[in-house]
Amino acid sequence: MELPIGESVENFIQFLLNNFEPIFDGIANILGGFMEGTGDFLLMIPPLFFIILLSGMAWFLANKKVALFTVASLFLVFGMGLWQSFVKTFVLVIVATLISLIIGIPMGVLSSKRKRLDRIVTPVLDFMQTMPPFVYLIPAVMFFGIGDVPGVISTVVFSMPPAIRLTKLGLNQVPEELEEVGDSFGLTPFQMLYKIKLPLALPSIMAGINQTIMMSLSMVVVASMIGTKGLGSDVLNGIQRNDIGIGFEAGLSVVILAIILDRITSSLGTITQRKKA
Amino acid sequence: MEKIQVKNLVKIFGDNPKRGLKLLEKGHTKEQILAETGLTVGVNDVSFDINANEIFVIMGLSGSGKSTLLRCLNRLIEPTSGEVMLGDSNITSLDKKELRDVRKHKFGMVFQNFALFPQRTILENTEFGLEVHDDITEENRKEKSLDALEKVGLKGWEDKYPDELSGGMQQRVGLARALAVDPDILLMDEPFSALDPLIKREMQDQLLDLYEELNKTIVFITHDLDEALKLGDRIAIMKDGEVVQVGTAEEILTDAKNDYVREFVQNVNRSQILTAEDIMIKPEELLYENDGIKTAKYKMKRNGLSSMFAVKGKRKYRGIIRLENLIDAKKEKKDIKDLIENTKTARPDETLDELFGDMADLDVPLPVVDEENNLLGIIVKGTVLSNLAGEDD
Ligand SMILES: Nc1ncnc2c1ncn2[C@@H]1O[C@H](COP(=O)(O)OP(=O)(O)O)[C@@H](O)[C@H]1O
Numbered sequence: 325m326e327l328p329i330g331e332s333v334e335n336f337i338q339f340l341l342n343n344f345e346p347i348f349d350g351i352a353n354i355l356g357g358f359m360e361g362t363g364d365f366l367l368m369i370p371p372l373f374f375i376i377l378l379s380g381m382a383w384f385l386a387n388k389k390v391a392l393f394t395v396a397s398l399f400l401v402f403g404m405g406l407w408q409s410f411v412k413t414f415v416l417v418i419v420a421t422l423i424s425l426i427i428g429i430p431m432g433v434l435s436s437k438r439k440r441l442d443r444i445v446t447p448v449l450d451f452m453q454t455m456p457p458f459v460y461l462i463p464a465v466m467f468f469g470i471g472d473v474p475g476v477i478s479t480v481v482f483s484m485p486p487a488i489r490l491t492k493l494g495l496n497q498v499p500e501e502l503e504e505v506g507d508s509f510g511l512t513p514f515q516m517l518y519k520i521k522l523p524l525a526l527p528s529i530m531a532g533i534n535q536t537i538m539m540s541l542s543m544v545v546v547a548s549m550i551g552t553k554g555l556g557s558d559v560l561n562g563i564q565r566n567d568i569g570i571g572f573e574a575g576l577s578v579v580i581l582a583i584i585l586d587r588i589t590s591s592l593g594t595i596t597q598r599k600k601a
Numbered sequence: 602m603e604k605i606q607v608k609n610l611v612k613i614f615g616d617n618p619k620r621g622l623k624l625l626e627k628g629h630t631k632e633q634i635l636a637e638t639g640l641t642v643g644v645n646d647v648s649f650d651i652n653a654n655e656i657f658v659i660m661g662l663s664g665s666g667k668s669t670l671l672r673c674l675n676r677l678i679e680p681t682s683g684e685v686m687l688g689d690s691n692i693t694s695l696d697k698k699e700l701r702d703v704r705k706h707k708f709g710m711v712f713q714n715f716a717l718f719p720q721r722t723i724l725e726n727t728e729f730g731l732e733v734h735d736d737i738t739e740e741n742r743k744e745k746s747l748d749a750l751e752k753v754g755l756k757g758w759e760d761k762y763p764d765e766l767s768g769g770m771q772q773r774v775g776l777a778r779a780l781a782v783d784p785d786i787l788l789m790d791e792p793f794s795a796l797d798p799l800i801k802r803e804m805q806d807q808l809l810d811l812y813e814e815l816n817k818t819i820v821f822i823t824h825d826l827d828e829a830l831k832l833g834d835r836i837a838i839m840k841d842g843e844v845v846q847v848g849t850a851e852e853i854l855t856d857a858k859n860d861y862v863r864e865f866v867q868n869v870n871r872s873q874i875l876t877a878e879d880i881m882i883k884p885e886e887l888l889y890e891n892d893g894i895k896t897a898k899y900k901m902k903r904n905g906l907s908s909m910f911a912v913k914g915k916r917k918y919r920g921i922i923r924l925e926n927l928i929d930a931k932k933e934k935k936d937i938k939d940l941i942e943n944t945k946t947a948r949p950d951e952t953l954d955e956l957f958g959d960m961a962d963l964d965v966p967l968p969v970v971d972e973e974n975n976l977l978g979i980i981v982k983g984t985v986l987s988n989l990a991g992e993d994d
């Protein structure tokens with residue numbers, strides 16, 4: 325005998341599809357349009373300008389070393405002829421990260437406050453993170469077809485847990501005594517959150533953001549299997565054509581993007597702890 | 602300013618604390634209740650008043666319920682039963698918003714471990730309380746905070762961060778943060794306990810100076826009796842959640858209500874606490890400067906003394922007359938005016954510690970006089986010793 329677990333999941337997905345199709349279509353259209361627009365815009369501006377912009381950010385948010393690395397490595401990407409794929413992947417990662425944070429940080433805030441919600445959220449997060457990411461591809465395709473949108477959605481599902489977890493962790497680590505200070509001065513719960521808890525949790529939240537970015541990068545190649553364009557699809561091409569050269573170059577570019585984003589966001593975490601020079 | 606009244610306050614920690622309330626009414630002790638129900642009695646039926654503009658010290662060993670009691674005053678801890686009144690308003694019945702307003706404007710709190718925000722500068726820490734006041738401009742906020750920092754002696758440190766300051770200075774920031782909102786009442790939970798002794802004494806002195814200068818009620822918690830005696834206008838001693846005695850330092854020292862307080866008090870260095878006023882006695886008889894030599898001799902003989910103090914008018918202090926001088930005096934002298942010798946005197950508020958030096962090389966009692974030179978009493982060596990030994994007279 326076979327347990328009908330797979331079947332019931334299928335039925336459930338089918339039910340969602342039958343009843344909420346317009347919603348999924350709407351999301352697909354808006355998100356797809358947004359990503360395409362952003363990608364096109366970034367590709368319209370000259371690569372040199374983009375490189376300068378990103379290195380400037382690296383300099384401002386991290387330090388000179390990171391800025392130099394950014395310039396050199398981006399020229400390398402450009403030189404390898406992977407600029408277009410790079411920008412597409414960049415957009416994918418940024419959009420996926422933003423969505424993860426927009427949902428994840430408030431979820432973290434809520435589950436740090438409500439024990440009952442937390443008891444539901446924690447196992448779901450564990451589940452999301454342990455499930456092989458390929459599995460997300462199937463319903464993503466069913467809901468959103470193939471292309472960039474299902475790629476972003478499955479990336480979000482995979483990369484959101486650290487944003488939730490580390491936000492929650494940071495908030496729970498705020499010393500009780502400091503919360504008491506807030507209470508003793510008559511703060512409202514909302515003032516308590518933004519004047520005391522979030523600032524003190526910021527390093528942890530920044531670590532969550534950093535991890536979310538890294539997790540979305542690790543989804544790049546997987547997402548290309550359902551038609552998401554970018555460096556991932558180049559790697560996939562390399563595999564399919566048995567072309568180690570193109571595969572390596574695209575893989576290297578993913579690593580470069582990872583390093584740049586990691587350096588910038590991890591130094592952001594230390595900056596926010598103290599705004600002093 | 603308003604006085605605080607605490608009426609039958611009880612705090613029981615744990616699930617369903619009302620159960621414990623019933624047991625308390627039946628007279629069960631804290632330990633019994635813990636054993637029977639697992640509930641912890643934090644504060645057990647406490648009543649007392651805190652006068653406006655006094656330093657009220659709550660003292661007791663660790664776990665005796667001091668912090669819980671203090672937090673019941675501004676309801677950081679919600680009392681299980683009983684009332685806290687601030688003037689005419691019942692703190693215990695305020696709704697959330699009213700309570701926030703009272704906390705914002707009436708109370709300023711100082712914490713044992715300073716509780717500063719590490720990512721804020723000293724100035725930003727000080728401004729914290731005012732940031733949630735909506736009737737204040739940014740400039741005004743800064744001005745008040747700088748003012749508070751100056752009061753605690755931290756002018757010039759505004760832009761530092763807490764971890765760049767010593768413990769004593771950090772607690773000054775804590776104090777400035779509380780003062781900045783200009784509250785009527787300062788709630789201080791063992792504010793100096795984390796500091797080393799010298800710094801601690803300095804902070805106590807500074808607090809006393811500020812207290813003189815500002816018009817505030819201070820509720821101060823400590824487990825250190827010396828600190829309590831030094832700061833407290835009145836002291837409440839707690840044990841197992843109960844207040845076992847409330848009184849002035851003097852009352853606590855000389856009139857302990859039970860063994861617990863007596864034991865607590867035993868270790869105090871009484872010489873630092875008792876003042877001239879506390880131990881002086883009434884002189885048996887005085888000489889008046891117009892007394893004749895014969896009268897003087899007679900008075901001394903009657904009292905069995907070899908010297909007596911002389912006053913002018915009713916009790917303006919003049920000095921001492923010794924029997925040998927009376928005997929040597931020329932017959933033609935009418936009164937004793939010329940025979941009066943100057944002596945050392947003490948002020949009523951001098952502590953025994955300060956008096957020891959003067960007393961050591963005196964063979965006569967030490968007169969205590971006030972600012973108008975009125976003789977208030979005399980200190981005899983014998984009484985000093987008995988007071989130090991802690992006997993009640
Ligand atoms: N949140 C709490 N939950 C349970 N018990 C508590 C809590 N806070 C304090 N207590 C208990 O109440 C008693 C009084 O504690 P506390 O007021 O902190 O004493 P003190 O400040 O005098 O050291 C202690 O027995 C303590 O264990």
Ligand SMILES: [Mg+2]
Nearest residue numbers: 667668669791
């Ligand atoms: Mg305490």
